[in-house]
Structures are given as C-alpha cells and as structure tokens.
Amino acid sequence: MKRSLLALLVMAMLMAACSADDTTDDATEEAAEATDDAAEPTDDEPSAETEEAEETEETAEDTEDATEEAAEATEIQMWVAFTDYRLDWARDVATAFTEAHPEIAIDIQGYDDYESLFQATQLAAEQGDAPAIVQYFEVATQEARDAQTANGPLFANLEELIDGRDEILGEPVVLDDVVAPARDYYTLDGQFTSMPWNTSSAIMFSNTTMLAEAGITEPPATWADVDAACEAVAALPEAPTGCITWPNHGWFFEQSLGQQGAVIANGDNGRSERASEVELDSQAAVDFVSWWADMEDAGHYVYTGTQRDWSGTYNAFIAGEVPLLVYSSSDTTILTEDGTAAGFDVVASPMPHNGEVDYAGNLIGGATLWLTNGLETAEQDAALAFLQFFSNPENAADWHKVTGYIPITESAISLLEDEGWFEENPNSRVAGEQLAAADGSVASQGAILGSFVAIRDVVTGAIEDILVNDVDPAERMAAADAEAQTLLDDYTALYAAQ
C-alpha cells in the first residue's frame, strides 16, 4: 500500500513538473512572438524580397502607431489549400485589407491540396485549435455542416452571423450577390452557410494547332466527336503520344453523371433529405467509365498512372503529348498562356458529354470559406469583414482574371464585361457559360452526402483498377458502390442523434 502510494506521489510530481514546464514555455513563446510581430513594422532595413520593399516603406512612416496597435491587434488565422501563385494572391489581398483596417492582421497558411487541408483542420479541431477561417472543398460540405467539437458545431452559420447587415466594419456584404450555380450548390435547408470563393467547372482545352493538322476545325463536343477526333489525330504522320487526358479524379466522374442527369445518392442527391444510399453503378456511371476505359485501351486516353494527377496531365498537354485536356477551369488563364508560350493555340470548350442522352448540366467544383464557431465578437466581425472584402467586385474580378475560377458575384461579372475582358479572353467565358447552361435539376446541382471525400477516393481507386487491370467496368463499379455504401452507413452511424 505504502509503495503504491509512493509511486503515485512520484508520478504526480512528474506530471506536475511537466505541465508547469509547458505553460511557462508557451507563455514565453507567445511573448516572443508578440515581440516579433511588434518588431516587424519597425524594421527599417528593406527585406530580401523586392516585392515587399514598398510595403516596408509605407509602414515605416507610421512605425509608432503600428507598435502601439500591435498590442490590441486582432489576428485572424486562415487556412487555404493553395501553395502557388493563388496563395500569394490571397496574401496580397490580406495585406490590402490590413492597410484599410490596420487593427486586423490576417495570417494565411497554405496547404498542398484540399485533402490534406481537410485532414489538418479535423485534427486541429479535435485539439481545439482550429483556425478562424478554413477553405473547405465542395465535397466536404456535408461534413463541414455536421462537424462537431466538444463545444458544439465546428463551423458557424455565416448567414446567421451576418444577420441581415449590409456592411461589416465598412465592408459591403456581397454574400447575396453570389452567382446562381454556387448559390444553388451550397444552399441547403434554405441556408447559405459559408462564403464561396473559388468556384470552377470541368471544361476542355484543345491544342487547335495540332487538331487543325489532323483536319479538325471544331473542338469535339460529344464522346463520339472525341472518338472521331482521336482517330484523326492518331492517323497523323507524326502522331503524339495520345489524344486526350484528364486527371483520374472522382470529380470528373461526378461531372459526367451530372451531364447525363444521373444522381449519385438518393434523397434527390441528398438535397431534399439526407442521403442514405449511394448509386455509383448506374447506367450513366458505367457508360462513362466504359467509354473512358475504351479510350485508354485504344491508346487515345493517356493515364499518367497517378491518382489526382493535376500536374502530370497539365504537363502532358503543354508538352504536346496530347491535343485535348479535360481540366478544371481554375487554371484557364495560365493554361492559355503556357500553351501560347509553347507555340500552339489553346481553345477552351465545354466538357464533352454523352451525345446519346439529354444534357442536364455540369457541376461546380472548388471551395468555400468557413468560419469556425466560438470566436470573440471582435474577431468574428473582423473575419466576416475580411470575407466580404475578399470577394468584393474588384477582388472577385481580379481573382477570375488571375486564375480562371468563375467570377463569383454578379457585380464582378458586370465589372469584367465593362472592361471587355471576355471579348479579349474568350477562354475565360466557357466555365461560366457551361454552368449557366445547366437545367437546374438536382443531378446538375451535384450531390451532398456524408463521407463524400472518402467516397470520391473509392471512385478514383475503382477507375484506376479498371484502367490499369482491365477489369469489367460494371462489376468494378458495383464493388465500389458497395464499398462507398459502407462508408456512408458508417457516417450515418457516426452522426446519428444519440
């Protein structure tokens, strides 16, 4: 008895020692950070990056103000799934926002892709350490709405927080100006719970210089057109490696189902009620995957061998290995530029569809910005104001120009039209027009369901199996359907009311 008491005492002392250390460490670290932050604006030496030199000069003038304000500054953490020029763009906007609101600092962290950002957020939320603003991709919408922490839902309802205000901290609210496709996708139970930012669709890019050599004047519009064009390209005396490629990503599968008017889940694609059954082996699904596999067998479709290979497929198109690329409109601007630089013309057109069934519509892709619950009022308003500033007409138009994501608000569209942007850059028009051509059915709105992120991976894996191992598409999709159903059933059990 005595011994165990002694052991307990020793353990307790150990633990106390450890935790005491932790708190002091944290405190010192925070203090150090705070001094760093305060010190930054006072730094008179120009920074290594020339881009930042201007800012330093500007801030140097009101050095004293900055040091005083640093003490009460509101810092907003924001995580996004970009690490390239798109992250730089976001950071530039954040800097511009801080210039207008010196008391608010926005710290933006970049992640490699949506998937890893999604995981990082879940882990951070579990530890009670989630950032104020998170960019969640469209497939995670259901999971974002259901996510729970110890103190209730992880994410706040943006519409409720705005609470009918026209402006927040002087920034006009633009949430009600968002274009229809994004609004339709993200509105559930009449609520618009997050702030749309980057919204794209799957479109096709053609190397028309090469197509013209093969005697094709118009980018192919249907599967049959693609087949015919590919035969012609393969018959070229100096034929390229293949004819068409796109990343093996579940998103393109979903796009095709939308085009063919097929739903992925019951409950009207999970829109009229919570989806409880998936449907990955419908006729439309099997038709699309079979067409894809046949193209691969014929040597027309080039599979890079890596799932979700955005860069490999992009490079194959720019390197002239394939004249056709189905891709996200998110990269329209840079793709067009890179193609031109490589010496050929790039023409964007809608994603090819199954000509034998009526066209229902393509879906959106991309992500929205979610605000976490439990922020203090000042932080919350700062974050809300930033989100409105982030997608104000000028920024939304600029974002569209830099990337190719559709202009997210109506006023951004009119701004671009006034500038004559679309006449000069016809490729940038395609995604928006394609989305507008949808018939508004639930199939064309896209599915909302639990475990969708994992289910998308199941689809991607099944298609890889079909492409690489030549298994029967119908059988393999049926197996994938069963696998996905298990995931959805698990999800239902995880989130069912206790």
Place this chain on the structure above:
Amino acid sequence: MSMTSLLVVPVLAQLPEDGGFAVHASMLPMHATTAAVGLLVGLVVWPRLRLDRRAGGVIGAVVGSVGPLLVTVPLRGCTFEPGRDPVELWLGIGIAVATTAALLAAVVWLARMAAVQQGRLRDTSLEQGGGAFRTGPAVPLLLLAPTLAVLVVFLYWPAVETVRLSTRIVRLSAPNQPFVCLGNFTRLMEPSADPVAIVLSVAWVVATAVVVVRRRRTTVHVMGDAVPWWLPRVRGLIGGAALITLTIAVLGDAYQRVFTTTLILSAGTVLIGLALGLGIAWLAFQPLRGQGLYRTFLIWPYAISPPIAGVLFYVIFDPIAGIAGHLVEALTPFELPNYRTDPTLARSVVILASVWKTLGFNILFYLAGLQTVPNDIIEASRIDGANGWQRMRFIILPALSPITFFLVVTNLTYAFFEIFGTIDYLTAGGPVGATTDMMFSLVRAGRVNGSFGEGAAQSLILLAMVLVVTAWQFRSTGRRVSYGA
C-alpha cells in the same frame, strides 16, 4: 502480480460506457474447454514445480474458466449474439482462447516464482546472471517509476486505447463512436477453403508427429539417427508456408493483397539488403587506399529519411523525365515501362529504394562485424587449405551470425514500419494498391481517411504479425546465433 494487473487494467478501462455484458448459452462450451485445459495444465505443471497438485488443478480450472471473460466482457459478449456472422463468432473465440492461454502462462510463471521463493525450486536466475536487491522490492520499484510512468503514458495507455478504438467506428469531429463489435476486423476477412493451405497444414502436422514420435522412441545413444537432419528444417519451412497460406485464405480479397505486398516488400528488402550489405562491406573491408572516404560515402544513404528516398527514386524513375528510363533507352533497345502503371516494376522500385536506404546501416554493422572475426582462425583455415568460399561459408558467416540476427530484426522492423514513408512519395500505394503494405494501409485508413477504428484494427493485426515473425525469428535464427563465448 504485475502481469495480471497488466491484463486486468485494460479490461477495466475497456468496460463499455453504454450497454452491458450479456451472457449467451453458446459461451458455455468455450468456457468448459478452457477450464478443462486449465485444470489439466494445473495438474501436470504444479507437481513439476514441487507444488501441491490439487491446488494447481483448482487454480488452473479457475483461471481457465474465467480467462475468456477478459475478452468477452469488454466486447459485451457481442460475438456470441445470435445471428452474428460466423467469422466474427470464431474470431471472438480465437482471441478469447489465445488470451486465456496467455493468462495461464502468466499464472504458471507466477507459480514458478512462488516455488522459488518458498525454496522448493532452485533459483536459476542468479546463475544466468540475474540478481536481487537486498532492500526488497521497494527501491527497484521506485527506481523504475520514472520509466514506468513514461511507458504507461506513452505506450500502455495508447495500446489500451487502440484496443478500444478497434471495436468502434471513430472519426474526427463526429459526435458518436458507435460500437461495432469485431466489425473492423471481419471487414478485412473472408475465409475460404484454400486447398494448398489445407494440404500444407496437414503436412506440417504429419511432420511434427513424425519428429515427436521418433524422438520419443529412441534412446540417447542413437539420438542422432532418430530424426534425419533435414526433417526439422523441412517441417519449419512447411510450417511457415502453411501459416502464410492460411492467413491469406482467411483474409478478404483487398487485404490479401495488402498482406502479400507486405511479405514481398519485407522479404525483398531484408534478403537483398543483407546480401548486398555484406557483399559491399566485404569489399570495403579490404585494405584499400582512401578506405575511410569510401566507407563514409557508403554509409551516407542511412542519414536520409525514408520520404526523401521516395522523392529521389520518384525523380530517377519518372516515366517522362527520369534518368533511369533515359539510360535504359540509350543503352538497350528496350523501353523502361512506366513503374506508376506496372505493379511488378512498382514493387521492385520500392524494394530498390528501401534497400538503398538501409544499405548504409547494414554495411556499417557488417564492417564492424568483420573486424571482430578472429584472424587466427582464418589463417589456420587457410593453412588447412580452405578456399575463399569455404572461409566465408564456415568461418566468417557463422562469426557474423549475431550481427546478421540483429540486422534481420532491425531490417524487418524497417520493412514493416518505415517503408511507408518511401511508398507514400514514390507510388502512393499504387498502381491499384500494388505497393500498399500493411503499414501504409493503416496509415491511410487512420490518418488520411480519418477512420481511427479501422486504423486501430489494422494496427492490431500488424502487431499480431510482428509478434509471430519475432517469435519465429528467435526460434530459427536466434538459436543458430553464436556469440563466440
């Protein structure tokens, strides 16, 4: 005492918060069987320990009859519920019986300790270099307390938590953790009657019987002739093959692939890695000018982390811009297939990368080992006319056996637990799961898909496999190790 408390604590920690334990009539045969076995063990072992036979019987029977509860109570007896999948039922029985066996072994060990303490049995621990504190157990326990505290917090508690998670569906930011019995395990299983596995198992039983019967029949004088020298070896091989085929027969399609991939990658990494490591160490051991420099460069790859190795080989074997493909095209009329779509090549590249990664470590230890091989024996053998190969085979290899044993263990550990870093960057488990090994699969389930229940279940399966491999290691290689004493 410590052993039993180790076993009891997990059980208490595991007691379900919601829903209680239900007794089912179908549990009785299992309890009766384990109780009978316990009784038998008690009756046989206690007299051998010079302890009271009757007490042994009682203790054995009690432990045997209670043992399965260690498993069935935390599981709420769910595997015995009517209408359960038979796979789940038998898996539950298997785990319960194995736990009972472990408990019985622990009790026998305790009985042995008691017998020693009562002076009924000679204490052999001192002869083996053991010792005792004069002050009694208080001081050693106190001295061990910091270590134990660390182990409890960072090892035992997570282990218990893993067991708990493995019986639930758990995902981050989900409000519920529904209890699914052994569903996370049976998900991976789909037993089928594989004729090869059955034939091999029968052959193993026959071989074992022959060995046992022959050894019994013979007297000490003819011991050497009783069992042909090759029989135990063949029996071991058949046993290993039977175990592998049985495991494959029990697993479902998807996990079968993961299991065989693990075997292929581990065997490839260990065998090729050790052979190559020894070969290069042998060369670097020769007195050469600038050998220090060579040796340093040879050990270099070891300082690189597995993911970096993955990135390096990713670049080397890149189907479009990789230098490997370029070389093959330039030097031979063939074209290197794309390893990202060719399963065999993908596995080979993973093995190559991990062999390269561990090579420095293997060379380092073999170099050290070679320096300890007694030179006089080699010289003596040289005088006796042994050629280079014979010197290698009969002197150097046996002298290196402790190093080899150590390297097999560390390389296997690397192959099981660390290759996934290389895989992640090199092939991401593809194409179509051809390079998804058990560790990668569980990391993906737990960390990427956030499905901690599945991940926990898979990690327990991996643990079981590592236990089996380690046991086999110590029995086969370990016994042949000569420490030259």
